[in-house]
Amino acid sequence: MKRTQAEVPKLVLGITSLALPVRTTRDRQLEVSARFRESESLAVMMVKGVAAGAEAVLAPPIADVRNALAELNKDLPVLARVPHLSPVDDLRYEPALMFDPADDEDDSVWSANRAGAAAMNLLPVGLAGDLASKVLPRLEREVAVFTPGALRGVVISSAVTDLALAADQAKFVDRLVRYARSRRWLVGFETRNLGHILARLTRWGVAPDFVMGALNPRGVGMMPDAGTVLAAVRESGVKVIATELRAGGMVALDEGATWARRHGAWGVCPELVDMDDVPKELKGLAIRPAA
Amino acid sequence: MTPISNSMAESREQHPPEPGTRDRILIAGLGRTGLDYACAFALHPGAEVAGFVEARSDLRRFARTAGFAAPAEPTLSRWLEKRPADTLVVCAPAAEAAEMVEKGVNAGLAILVHGLAAMPREAVDRIEKAMSLCDRPVAAGSAVLFQATFARARRTGALSPHGLEQVRASASVSRVFSTNAARGRDVVDFLLTDLLLLLDASFGPMTHVRARGQSLYGDGLDECQVEAKFAVGLSAKVEASWSVPGYPGAAMVIEGSGPQGRVIVSDDALEMDLASLQGRVVAASEPSFARSEGGEAPAVVEGWLRALSGDAVSAEALSVTRALRVARVVDAARQSISADGVECEVLS
Numbered sequence: 040m041k042r043t044q045a046e047v048p049k050l051v052l053g054i055t056s057l058a059l060p061v062r063t064t065r066d067r068q069l070e071v072s073a074r075f076r077e078s079e080s081l082a083v084m085m086v087k088g089v090a091a092g093a094e095a096v097l098a099p100p101i102a103d104v105r106n107a108l109a110e111l112n113k114d115l116p117v118l119a120r121v122p123h124l125s126p127v128d129d130l131r132y133e134p135a136l137m138f139d140p141a142d143d144e145d146d147s148v149w150s151a152n153r154a155g156a157a158a159m160n161l162l163p164v165g166l167a168g169d170l171a172s173k174v175l176p177r178l179e180r181e182v183a184v185f186t187p188g189a190l191r192g193v194v195i196s197s198a199v200t201d202l203a204l205a206a207d208q209a210k211f212v213d214r215l216v217r218y219a220r221s222r223r224w225l226v227g228f229e230t231r232n233l234g235h236i237l238a239r240l241t242r243w244g245v246a247p248d249f250v251m252g253a254l255n256p257r258g259v260g261m262m263p264d265a266g267t268v269l270a271a272v273r274e275s276g277v278k279v280i281a282t283e284l285r286a287g288g289m290v291a292l293d294e295g296a297t298w299a300r301r302h303g304a305w306g307v308c309p310e311l312v313d314m315d316d317v318p319k320e321l322k323g324l325a326i327r328p329a330a
Numbered sequence: 331m332t333p334i335s336n337s338m339a340e341s342r343e344q345h346p347p348e349p350g351t352r353d354r355i356l357i358a359g360l361g362r363t364g365l366d367y368a369c370a371f372a373l374h375p376g377a378e379v380a381g382f383v384e385a386r387s388d389l390r391r392f393a394r395t396a397g398f399a400a401p402a403e404p405t406l407s408r409w410l411e412k413r414p415a416d417t418l419v420v421c422a423p424a425a426e427a428a429e430m431v432e433k434g435v436n437a438g439l440a441i442l443v444h445g446l447a448a449m450p451r452e453a454v455d456r457i458e459k460a461m462s463l464c465d466r467p468v469a470a471g472s473a474v475l476f477q478a479t480f481a482r483a484r485r486t487g488a489l490s491p492h493g494l495e496q497v498r499a500s501a502s503v504s505r506v507f508s509t510n511a512a513r514g515r516d517v518v519d520f521l522l523t524d525l526l527l528l529l530d531a532s533f534g535p536m537t538h539v540r541a542r543g544q545s546l547y548g549d550g551l552d553e554c555q556v557e558a559k560f561a562v563g564l565s566a567k568v569e570a571s572w573s574v575p576g577y578p579g580a581a582m583v584i585e586g587s588g589p590q591g592r593v594i595v596s597d598d599a600l601e602m603d604l605a606s607l608q609g610r611v612v613a614a615s616e617p618s619f620a621r622s623e624g625g626e627a628p629a630v631v632e633g634w635l636r637a638l639s640g641d642a643v644s645a646e647a648l649s650v651t652r653a654l655r656v657a658r659v660v661d662a663a664r665q666s667i668s669a670d671g672v673e674c675e676v677l678s
């Protein structure tokens with residue numbers, strides 16, 4: 040059966056706060072990670088979240104998520120947030136993306152991957168590859184955490200998106216979009232610089248399925264500033280899935296989501312740390328029609 | 331430094347300068363932090379990334395792979411032979427940073443050094459000497475000095491020596507469990523230094539320290555406790571650990587109490603119960619300072635460009651004098667740890 044590309048979801052359950060620092064209080068992040076430490080509890084929460092109206096789960100390819108999904112006897116719709124860069128990468132002097140974790144998996148084998156990296160070091164700087172060729176093998180491997188039936192698409196993590204943005208790499212976005220579409224995946228780009236990237240996408244003439252970035256009534260995380268972001272959302276024509284809906288805890292989730300939708304967001308992505316009762320609060324967001 | 335008026339600064343904000351009039355940034359050191367700076371400057375209308383200096387070809391290649399088209403050279407001399415620049419941003423490892431600063435000063439560049447306070451003594455001494463000869467703006471970049479709640483606590487006077495008698499400070503993060511943890515870092519340079527920068531910025535110079543440290547999982551220090559005495563007569567108990575589970579990002583807390591009341595500042599919030607100041611401010615409610623997000627550089631970059639435009643608050647947060655002072659506190663703390671907690675004087 041030929042697979043058709045999924046629709047861009049309007050309600051996404053974000054579970055990246057299980058593994059990454061997010062804009063909330065330390066106590067809240069610790070509380071949430073403790074609550075979902077057991078894979079069964081994470082699995083149950085995801086199932087209930089989807090039943091309550093989440094059209095996809097934004098998930099990093101980490102062991103906790105893999106174990107939780109393995110508890111289930113059915114596929115949940117997943118947007119894989121890749122590549123996954125761990126916070127502990129900041130212990131290295133080198134940029135995290137320079138290294139592929141696969142290189143460390145078997146120290147006894149001189150893998151083809153390493154041989155390729157060594158060969159690259161013999162080339163002049165001018166013959167460096169492009170960012171997509173660095174990211175795609177890692178992306179391929181990381182999405183394998185999810186079953187093909189579950190995978191609705193990929194969301195390129197902000198560390199990579201924003202690197203491409205700063206380096207003005209239209210080609211990177213274009214290659215990722217073509218790659219994902221050849222697999223009938225949705226492709227979105229997570230960013231911490233929503234206003235910057237929407238302006239750049241317009242100039243580049245490249246259109247991913249969506250971008251994900253901060254959009255909330257207090258302007259928290261809206262870069263370069265709230266006014267620029269709102270204008271860019273209005274004018275770019277790119278679908279935006281709003282994150283940081285609670286503005287770091289300053290507004291209620293439904294208030295933030297309503298505001299984001301009213302200001303042009305195609306969809307919303309509440310994070311685990313934003314919700315006390317995940318199914319109930321997702322249900323509340325699912326039944327609200329877009330303004 | 332060439333100050334410009336506030337009105338000119340506002341005008342610059344509304345009407346970004348055309349290419350050619352922006353601060354031309356040369357970034358030395360293309361590690362993770364160097365790329366952070368490249369991204370932050372690239373997204374700022376007041377600057378342009380003119381190029382890179384990096385001795386390692388794999389790092390130059392990675393920057394090219396990422397898409398940065400600005401020229402990169404293995405040495406600063408070779409870069410400057412071919413092109414002009416206004417500012418040298420030094421993000422290189424300490425062993426190379428001192429030479430970069432010396433050459434940058436000789437070339438008449440403004441200098442921004444990242445991570446100066448965590449560098450070893452030899453590098454710090456050389457950088458201090460070179461910068462003392464510099465007649466262009468110089469700065470020491472550290473993101474923690476732009477953190478919103480701590481900045482507000484200092485600005486409002488909530489975190490100051492006046493009225494406080496007891497100070498406790500702690501910093502926690504989860505890093506020691508990583509396989510990367512043994513790469514020549516320890517809790518002192520990774521975490522304690524930032525906390526000491528915050529303490530110096532709040533209470534002034536430290537004169538004596540007594541410190542102990544523990545290596546729990548390897549050769550490097552994983553936890554440390556420091557008793558610091560300040561020149562103003564205050565003392566503080568300071569703890570830092572990178573072996574606390576559940577902290578993907580660093581958490582810092584400074585708590586002060588005395589006859590005027592109590593104040594607690596963390597990355598999350600500022601809570602004041604003082605005679606003159608009451609209330610709670612959460613970090614998210616503070617207005618954004620930078621023009622981009624990601625990594626350690628955006629706030630420092632904004633601060634640097636504002637300092638060049640005459641903003642005294644930003645210039646103060648980038649104080650080289652403070653970074654040098656704290657580097658010497660770190661040095662004294664390491665000596666004390668080695669001497670099993672004996673009190674050590676901080677060299678001035």
